[in-house]
Amino acid sequence: MIEALSDTLKDPVSGKRRQVSARGKSKKEAKEKLEKKLKEIEEFGLLTGSTSKISFAELASNWLDSNKKNIKISAHRSQVYHVKRFGKYIANIEVQKITRAMYQRVIDQMQKDGYSRNTIVNAHACAKKIFLYAIINNIIKESPADFAVMPKQLMTVEEIEQNEVESKYLEHNELKEFLKSVEDQGLMNDLEIFYILAFTGMRIGEVCALKESDINIFSKEISITKTIYNVDGKMNEYELLTPKTKKSIRTVSIDQKIVDILIKHMKRQKERKIAMRDEWHDAKFLFTRDNGYPLSPRFVHYRLKRYEKWLTFSKKLNPHIFRHTHTSMLAEAGADLPAIMKRLGHADGKITTQIYTHVTKKMQSKVDDGLTKIIDKMI
Structure with missing residues (x-):
């Protein structure tokens, strides 16, 4: 076999200098293979084939960069998080040396x-894509992520009880108690935000992204066309994104009481804006900080947690519990599952289906009990 050697090159990923070689049965074949490798290095920014010494960390960084332009920034940050979790175990190991057994040990x-x-x-899902990227770029022939076994969902009795469907939403008396607490102890924006969350089923990112123009007080509707992404909750580093799915773009009706609350809120907002003048961030958000900047989902979450100490029930509060609460209310009101999915902007919703099934079964049980009482009186 004849070997062809390149000049010393700098690996664009690792920064290390090395020589690239290729072998062939003839000088011409070796040269053609070498030119192909050099072209791959120029195109993909990494050494491919059996000569590649790229580590998992370097490959993951390349994959994240190449994939970033195709997804939302929020999804990219999620991928960075999960790659970091997985990569800390094998970051410096060469990709070609990572075996299926080694991969499984990382999972375990x-x-x-x-x-x-x-x-x-989620970390496994990202790692699988990274190793597929390695196959596409001719770094490895097979993925060590194939056939990996995920841990079983082992739960204690206490965890099972905590994960009961009923813990995912608030009963009528619980919601009433919570809203009363907000009326008594609430801070600026709290009452309006939690009313909207509970009685529209909107996601918290959708609520924080609302602008005054999204509220139609005459038709009593809210137009949902966007969600907010806020880097680490920093005030001036927000970004408006398209909603979670196409079905998330929707219009939801609201009760007159909600309309009245929002009219008062927008009037106060206008007064605050006039008082702040040039210091006001005039992007016309519905819910803002003292200077006009939008609230972040994280900010609302912290606001919500402060109410737990005043409540008599022990359910853990998070913004999503109101979305599930709204599902239960719609089910009790007689809405069918497709109508509920449409109002919530769901393409598919496992928990929504669970709650709908649970509530309708409870309703049927009450009907059966009532019918039994009537029969008992008549027979």
């Missing part, structure tokens, strides 16, 4: 280190 170690099954599954 993540479980031992206390990561949730959901985190492990």
